[in-house]
Amino acid sequence: MSAFFQHARDRNVTAIDFNIAFTDAFLAEEIESPSPASGIPQITAESPGITWLVEPKRSTSVEHFSYTLVHKSRKKDLRSSTIYAFAHFVWGHSNQTMIFADLDGLVLFDPMTHTVAGNSGIGDFGLEGINSFLQDHSCGDVCNRIALDEVAPLIFDTSRNEEQEEQDNSPSPGDADSANGEGEDNVD
Numbered sequence: 001m002s003a004f005f006q007h008a009r010d011r012n013v014t015a016i017d018f019n020i021a022f023t024d025a026f027l028a029e030e031i032e033s034p035s036p037a038s039g040i041p042q043i044t045a046e047s048p049g050i051t052w053l054v055e056p057k058r059s060t061s062v063e064h065f066s067y068t069l070v071h072k073s074r075k076k077d078l079r080s081s082t083i084y085a086f087a088h089f090v091w092g093h094s095n096q097t098m099i100f101a102d103l104d105g106l107v108l109f110d111p112m113t114h115t116v117a118g119n120s121g122i123g124d125f126g127l128e129g130i131n132s133f134l135q136d137h138s139c140g141d142v143c144n145r146i147a148l149d150e151v152a153p154l155i156f157d158t159s160r161n162e163e164q165e166e167q168d169n170s171p172s173p174g175d176a177d178s179a180n181g182e183g184e185d186n187v188d
Ligand SMILES: [Zn+2]
Pocket: 084, 085, 088, 137, 138, 139, 140, 143, 144, 148, 149
């Protein structure tokens, strides 16, 4: 995120929303009586550990900017445009290896990533996820102001990633439809 803001400052662009941030999330582990929400009746030496990803309570309602496999840049206000540009920036900044998905809110919480290797965790659709971003994203005002189409072109240089592609038996693009909307509520 700081590299993104620095990129904007380097270009003397001030018309972006500098207030977006990743939340201070922390992990909490249950150690005695499991909570009903965990769905685990009893903690024993054999039972799986219960760990929660926790964020500070916020009064504002959560607004989704992108979903797991839906990255369309629909909104035009400065905040939305900044968040879309951040997602675009990450693509270039990661050397075309990573996409941020599931972006919501002023404070970005628990985003998922799509990576070339496809191993960043739950919700990583690998090349399928990356391609869905490259197809869906259309540059907004902030992207244009900081010239992201130049520094982070929305093309996938497959020759650079041939090795990973061969290892990755990614499903056909048509399969993406069935997964749409999956990320709407990944924080149970
Ligand atoms: Zn863009």
